[in-house]
Amino acid sequence: MPAAAHPRTDPIQTPRLVLSPVGSEDVDDLVLLYADPRVASWTGPWTPTSVAAWTHEMAARWTTDGVGKWMARNRADGSLVGRGGFTRFDLAGEAVLELGWVIRDALTGRGYATEVGRAALAWADEHEAGTPVVAFTEVHNHASRAVMRRLGMRPARLIRREGLIEGRPGLHPDAPFALYRAS
Structure with a gap:
């Protein structure tokens, strides 16, 4: 009999999506996602090697941090919609969960990012109650x-991304980012 999944890493079902923790089996889909021209316009170029390294790191974060990113797949056919979820980090001395999402260009404008975000906030309420949730973007x-x-998040202030997130610097690491906080 297989071992029961840990409640923090059980797949989450929304009306249209299944969210499951990023794992090594997701590298090919993530290469496809980050090769999408619209996605790359926000995140910068990714190589298959950098995607594989990021995937390995995100899979490990579920163990080390108790949070991480999910793959977002269509419930009806299992096709890739995008990814979303949390990164735990220190924001100027405050331990926070940063909520983020990336949706395939062909599927933007259909409410998938909001659906991922709502599921993530509900997950945080259940598993990380009391930990502040933030999101930021250019x-x-x-x-x-x-x-x-x-998602009910409120603008908090402008921040500089540089130094906030390890790994990929993005296209404009010194550009101001709008920081939002969950209520």
């Missing part, structure tokens, strides 16, 4: 800022 990323507002 100030000119109006679509992501609209998702944050739909």
Whole structure:
């Protein structure tokens, strides 16, 4: 009999999606996601090697941090929609969960980011009650800022991304980012 999954890493089902922790089996789908021209316009270029390293790190974070990113797949056919979830980090001395999402370009504008975000906030309420949840994006990323507002998050301040997140610096690490907080 297989061992029971840990409640923190059980798949989450939403009306249209299944969210499951990123694992090594997801490298090919994540290479596809980060090769999407619209995704790359926000995240910068990714190589298959950098995607594999990121995937390994995200899979390990579920064990080391108790949180991580999920793959978002269509419930009906299992196709890739995107990824989303949390990164635990220190924001100017405050331990927070950063909520983020990436949706395939062909599927943007259909509410998937909001659906991922709502599921993530519900998960945080159950498993990380009391830990502040934040999200941030480039100030000119109006679509992501609209998702944050739909999730009930409120603008807090402008921040500089540099030094906040390990790994990929993004396209403009010194650019101001709009920081939002969950209520």
